[in-house]
Amino acid sequence: MTLNLAELSVMVVEDHEFQRVVAEQALKGLGIKNLRLANNGSDALKQLENSPVIDIVICDLDMPEMDGIQFIRHLADEGYARAVIVASALAPSLIRTVEDMAQEHGLRVLGALPKPLSRDRVRELLKLYSVRTRPSNTVSHLHFTEEDLQKALDDDQFILHYQPKVLVRSGRLVSMEALCRWPHPEIGMVSPAHFIPLMESTGLIHQLTGRLVSQTLKQLRSDLDHGRAISIGVNLSPVVLTDTALPDDIYKKTRALNINPELLTLEITESTLIENAAKALETLARLKMKGFSLSIDDFGTGYSSMQQLNRIPFSELKIDQSFVQSANTDKTRKAIIEANINLAHTLEMETVAEGVETLEEWHLLDQLHCDMAQGFLIGKPMPAEELPEWEKQWTDKLPLPLPPDKPPAK
Template sequence: MGFSGIGRGNSGMTDEGKGLTLLVVEDNNFQRAIATKVLEDLGCECVLSAADGDDALRQMVAHPDPVHIVLSDLDMPGMDGVEFLRHVAEQKLAGTVVIASALDSALIHTVEDMAQEHGLQVLSNIEKPVTRDKMRRVIEQYRKEDRARNPEKWSDSFSEEDIIHGLDNNEFEVWYQPKVRMSDGAWVSSEALARWNHPEHGIVFPARFVPVMEKSGIIDQLTWKQVHEIVEHLCQWQREGKDISVAVNLSPTLLEDMDMPGKLEEIMAHHGVSTCRMTLELTENVVMRNMARSLETLARLRIKGFSLSIDDFGTGFSNFQQLNRIPFSELKIDQSFVMGLGVKESCKTIVLSNIELASRLGLKTVAEGVETPESWHELKSMGCDYSQGYLIARPMPFNKLAAWEKDWRQRYQSLTK
């Protein structure tokens, strides 16, 4: 408002780490050797290793190429991992770190926060021993976040003109990721997501075009085009007797458009679709440049019957102020906390606290990033209302939803046994 298959050779080597330089900082010789071998087997371009922070810093300074990811223990002789990460940040020797430690999860979380405050990007920490699957997920997360932070590096030089041409030729599509009710597995809503069906590049994901559109001021053109398509889909579901709503991400510029609530209501009325069928999602970190105008827009949307959802809850610093000022009807629990269930005790506490907070405020809760049956059952036991994630469905075109629904009904039955 990706993912790709990886081929394997006969040697067991893969190419997930192609082009990457990683540094392993670990005082245990055996653990360090295992981690190094795992990264080499994943095809990393260069794998450095060090027994402590001092040795690691010397190698990073001497190495001719940048280190993409630092995998560091915390409890080491000499310079420990906490001091080491501070030096890495201050000397700008690397931008991304992963903590691999057997220490208490609360302490690890504190160090992660410290590293982020120093300007380092922190990927999900991993428990020892380091395995191929764990590091494969780390590398996938690094690639994904690198695409989001540096879209120009991955965008094949998509220009404003390229994107406008795509808009004019109706190459952009609405894909949906279903949300289901946890009490009975019913499909109740879908989040609308933009995809560019490029004639040469195939399906292009938002990280490769949204930043360009936002910078060029044309993001709202895409939003309004997609709104018309979404309302047509809502109309079709309504004719089929399906009680489905759609969540649409709201851009900061639209928040300042005083005509937006009326225009959106008019489009839905034209198709005979109730405004209660649309939820407008507002990310917690969105910067409201004109607070008075934004609050007016949000208030008028609620008056007209639209639902408002606060997305990525818990990832910013203004969350409680946002909840106090804006008439939200739904709270989406960020996937970083959901994926941490069963790994970090603090994540479980945060998720449960968010569900209880939402309940006290009269808000429904949606858990994002639900990928395992274990997460599903834990969230259900906590009283979460709705669930969204790869366990339920990946994003898909409109015409794939009917087949997905049939498959999901069967999988839900096995999930509840």
């Protein structure tokens, strides 16, 4: 559903009167009715103390009394806003640092605006609120017990949705990522963030992993029976990497269904390799020896990135969406993506860009010779039965059109 901008509540925090008026006119011109104005961070916090949560705060950085950097911290601590846009004429490198800080505080960052504010650019960022950050209808604070999760396992309530991965050069479907979902019989769809940590701490993650791998292999077998050799990636928790019996267990399942192990990609988040390194390395080495593909997920967001590439024989490198988004207008992020792609290709690894949501991002990845992409531009995670219709609609869109002209990265 397309977001009606008039539904949004927005606050502008700006100490310069002229810039504040320009921002007010731009937002009112876009139909924003619920609009608040503040001349510094302290003033803004006073206004927000007893008011409903604001959808978006557009915040200057260099202000008297309480600057924008301090204000963003308080904004996150108090939970006063859902998303933030940084509006500043300061150096892009400083703005990037503030954006990263806001994200670390748990705020959703829609982007940055130069001054004076342009109505078109404001509209563009406000629309991202509906695409990337609009609150869902799911419950945000859920608490489950070990017994709840065990019953869900016993009742086979956990399912897989599949997100397509396509070649950037041609758009052809070549792989999918299997993502766990829990359609709770009373609550509805529950995000993995609400149950995976408890699964890991109780050890139930071993049962869940076994079942999800089995579901994935059944899907692979079905695809093969229909003449399709589409590889599927499954995420492995750091907890299961300490199970040295895991390689044999998965290999037996592939043999039973007569599936080439190369069609199953096991995705490991970079930061998960820090603990229990000896057992994790044994497990990964034996998985690779048995023919499974290994993918390093969220590359560049954890620690000792280069060390992991040196120690583990990965065949795929996934570039985190935090680098992909805004890369068209951020030369640092663009340079990081390009360096990662070149590094991966030198090491004979394929590259996958995650979180691709715009034509601009798609065409930039094509220019940088990224191999594959996944994200909402291509397709959201979906049940297996929806994949044929998605593929038909996706194929009809190809080749993707060129995006409208945009300013170069700064």
